[in-house]
Amino acid sequence: MGSRLEKNSKDVRKRIEQHTFDDEDGEEYSASKFAGFSDYMRRKKIKLQNLDAELRSQTLDKPKIFRNIVAHVNGYTQPSLNDLHRLIVSYGGGFLQYLDGKTAVTHVIASSLTPKKKVEFARYRIVKPAWVVDSIEAGKLLPWENYRVVDEGVTQKVLGFEGGQVVSQVNNKRTGYRDQTETSWYTSQVKDIAEGLNSSARPSEIIDEPQDHSNVDRKPETLHEELAEGNHENNIVEHDEEYEQIHIDNNEQEVAGHSEDNSLEQTLTVGDAKRAAGSNGSMAPPEKRQLTAEEHNAILLQNPHMAKSSTANPDFLNQYYRESRLHHLSTWKADLKAQLQARAQERSSQQQKPKRPPGTRRYVMHVDFDSFFAAVSLRKNPELKDKPVVIAHGSGPGSEIASCNYPARKFGVKNGMWMKHALGLCSDLKVLPYDYKAYEDASKLFYDSILAIPGIVQSISIDEALIDVSELCIKAGGSDGRASSEGAVYREQAKADELATSLRGTVREKTGCEVSVGIGNNILLAKVALRKAKPAGQYLIKPEEVLDILADLTVSDLPGFAYSISNKLEEIGVKLVKDIRALTKEKLINTLGPKTGEKIFEYSRGIDKQEVGDQVIRKSVSAEINWGIRFVNQQQAEDFVYSLCEELSKRLLEQLVKGKQMTMKIMRKAADAGMDPPKNLGHGKCDTFNKSVMLGVATNDKDTLGKEAVSILRGYGFPPGELRGLGVQMQKLEPLKPSVGGTSGPLDSSQRRLQFKKPDNPAQGKTPTRFTSTTSAATAKKSPFQIDNKDSSHSATAKVRKSVDPIEEMPSTLR
DNA sequence: TATAGTGAAAAG
DNA sequence: CATCGCTTTTCACTATA
Numbered sequence: 001m002g003s004r005l006e007k008n009s010k011d012v013r014k015r016i017e018q019h020t021f022d023d024e025d026g027e028e029y030s031a032s033k034f035a036g037f038s039d040y041m042r043r044k045k046i047k048l049q050n051l052d053a054e055l056r057s058q059t060l061d062k063p064k065i066f067r068n069i070v071a072h073v074n075g076y077t078q079p080s081l082n083d084l085h086r087l088i089v090s091y092g093g094g095f096l097q098y099l100d101g102k103t104a105v106t107h108v109i110a111s112s113l114t115p116k117k118k119v120e121f122a123r124y125r126i127v128k129p130a131w132v133v134d135s136i137e138a139g140k141l142l143p144w145e146n147y148r149v150v151d152e153g154v155t156q157k158v159l160g161f162e163g164g165q166v167v168s169q170v171n172n173k174r175t176g177y178r179d180q181t182e183t184s185w186y187t188s189q190v191k192d193i194a195e196g197l198n199s200s201a202r203p204s205e206i207i208d209e210p211q212d213h214s215n216v217d218r219k220p221e222t223l224h225e226e227l228a229e230g231n232h233e234n235n236i237v238e239h240d241e242e243y244e245q246i247h248i249d250n251n252e253q254e255v256a257g258h259s260e261d262n263s264l265e266q267t268l269t270v271g272d273a274k275r276a277a278g279s280n281g282s283m284a285p286p287e288k289r290q291l292t293a294e295e296h297n298a299i300l301l302q303n304p305h306m307a308k309s310s311t312a313n314p315d316f317l318n319q320y321y322r323e324s325r326l327h328h329l330s331t332w333k334a335d336l337k338a339q340l341q342a343r344a345q346e347r348s349s350q351q352q353k354p355k356r357p358p359g360t361r362r363y364v365m366h367v368d369f370d371s372f373f374a375a376v377s378l379r380k381n382p383e384l385k386d387k388p389v390v391i392a393h394g395s396g397p398g399s400e401i402a403s404c405n406y407p408a409r410k411f412g413v414k415n416g417m418w419m420k421h422a423l424g425l426c427s428d429l430k431v432l433p434y435d436y437k438a439y440e441d442a443s444k445l446f447y448d449s450i451l452a453i454p455g456i457v458q459s460i461s462i463d464e465a466l467i468d469v470s471e472l473c474i475k476a477g478g479s480d481g482r483a484s485s486e487g488a489v490y491r492e493q494a495k496a497d498e499l500a501t502s503l504r505g506t507v508r509e510k511t512g513c514e515v516s517v518g519i520g521n522n523i524l525l526a527k528v529a530l531r532k533a534k535p536a537g538q539y540l541i542k543p544e545e546v547l548d549i550l551a552d553l554t555v556s557d558l559p560g561f562a563y564s565i566s567n568k569l570e571e572i573g574v575k576l577v578k579d580i581r582a583l584t585k586e587k588l589i590n591t592l593g594p595k596t597g598e599k600i601f602e603y604s605r606g607i608d609k610q611e612v613g614d615q616v617i618r619k620s621v622s623a624e625i626n627w628g629i630r631f632v633n634q635q636q637a638e639d640f641v642y643s644l645c646e647e648l649s650k651r652l653l654e655q656l657v658k659g660k661q662m663t664m665k666i667m668r669k670a671a672d673a674g675m676d677p678p679k680n681l682g683h684g685k686c687d688t689f690n691k692s693v694m695l696g697v698a699t700n701d702k703d704t705l706g707k708e709a710v711s712i713l714r715g716y717g718f719p720p721g722e723l724r725g726l727g728v729q730m731q732k733l734e735p736l737k738p739s740v741g742g743t744s745g746p747l748d749s750s751q752r753r754l755q756f757k758k759p760d761n762p763a764q765g766k767t768p769t770r771f772t773s774t775t776s777a778a779t780a781k782k783s784p785f786q787i788d789n790k791d792s793s794h795s796a797t798a799k800v801r802k803s804v805d806p807i808e809e810m811p812s813t814l815r
Numbered sequence: 816t817a818t819a820g821t822g823a824a825a826a827g
Numbered sequence: 828c829a830t831c832g833c834t835t836t837t838c839a840c841t842a843t844a
Contacts, residue, residue: 309830319831326833329827334834396829415827434831461827560837564824593839620835627832663821680829690822725832 066093293721398679624727659730667725
């Protein structure tokens, strides 16, 4: 399951950091590591420049088009970084692989930039790769202005035409590149905002992004007033720059709200909308002007169906979470993880598990339903079993396919694919609805079966789990599990196979669905084996075939290595796993970073050190929604943020934690994205803005959270109509003292038992046990999904116990 | 040089 | 008729002192 394919539809041009070291000597790093990294970089740069000089001398015949240019490439480009590098240098330009802020670059070449990068590169001319290509083709340096990367993040202007409306003017508002004063101006504004937020005081005026110069509404004294407030101020800012004329009018940023209540969007007509904006007086005639985002939303939401499915519906949040597959997936996963970790905790404290000496053979099973959602839903529609079937919310073009059966896969249909695409591949696709209840029931039976096996179980998701059955298998083999006795190994493998067969039979019998089982010496190999096992099968990777099987997999077949990392590796010539083996660990670390580099080095050789059932404590709790967000005024946005905080508060309470740090996540329509994204009520192409605040004291109070979150939102001053996604997250969690029982001293036993970095009273925080209160809270919490709920009433009492003991609270059947 | 904060990627 | 694009963890990088 999952939505990996959403990447295809999402912002594919998302920036990929370039760490390309385009020569081969990995040893240069180790040779100089004692001299420090900066020295290494310095020498690296010199070396690169030398190479450039060499290349330049070899291409004297070519016109020196880029004579006075020094360029740097950022992110993923077409042509690639290496090609651009070669082109620019051979046509007389300078090139810098690394921007250290001190070296002068005249141009940065990029296809698109994240908002952060926009700030970072504000000092440079940012141009599209086509500038280089076209200039060479034209035989002369073309004006870079025509290839300016559209400032997608912050400008309100849309280039070109949209919906038949004439767009007022070309967006010329890129800040100039020579801007020492600009930079400090920006910095000071950022500080102002930060201070305003920290003091919780309403800044009297808020400055937006440097290039944006957009306004922010002043805070209304009352909610009522806010609703009635018709528009934001218009700040028209002009900067005379060396390179740029900046001219912005913030026409689009007005708020359409002019009515007095929340029903505005129900009653606003197009005419009203135009009049509302036109009343501002400073604008072009209404007919010529684009609708503001708020006006657009108002019109959109006149359709009752739209209103019902969006933030215009007061029950939107609950309704959305009821339907969202990703939300279900996430909560199921968290629940299962907590329950199984609690169970493991209980077991390990009952009996110390014998530590296996290193070198002992291991048998890890990776068990996974075959197209889980589809399989479960098909039980109620058996006649469709052999037809191509997918699970989705509807048959509209933007509906995402959560699961598809194998007949559908034969057409190339994949999980996460949009319906439009899938229908193109297979026109008579049958679409079945979600049945979350049935999935939960099936999963419960699945886990019942798995937990009946004596082994260490780790939950991956609702339909997927790992089981370490080494002990059982080695016992069956009759050896110590290390000696290379052929007979013992054979018997161990036979045992593992038998366990898998029996498990598959049990699950089939109980759920009517097929699971596949991959078996290997570690988690990685179990996962790789699973690929070969599917569908409806099992596969045990024997030690002697490990390297061969891995060799021909692609990098992205490895768990943890997907789109982004694969692309990085492809740039250094790696496509298959066996290609990785040809590289030194240093080279990989240089390319991917220390952890990732080492991991892929080991993975390529079949090594995976992670153990089944590793205990991890939860570090964050969050709630976000990035669909159906369509506001008509600021008040609605703030109300919605508040309800998100309410939800977050609820979730924190369920986990019996509070948090010291809150992060607000905002998605805003990208400037070059249309008002109506391809997916109905989707977020479309967006820029993201996350901001976190440290709260003086840990809290889970919804009003406190709401106040902070709204304050951050206001700080950005985005037009509410352009908001497309909102979320709140808590970090730096602390256990909640159980105040239900009455007394609520600042220190409590359960609090001391948790291992947090800074216990309120370190002196008393001795022998902290990892994972006590939080796990039991998860166990105790009223989960929609319990592995075993016979005892749920019993475990529910854990919440009110003063001393919370997860062992006591475990359902007896899990012991 | 250690550490904290931040953003991106990956997973199902 | 549409559509339900979440949530957590880990890692790399940067800034800071």
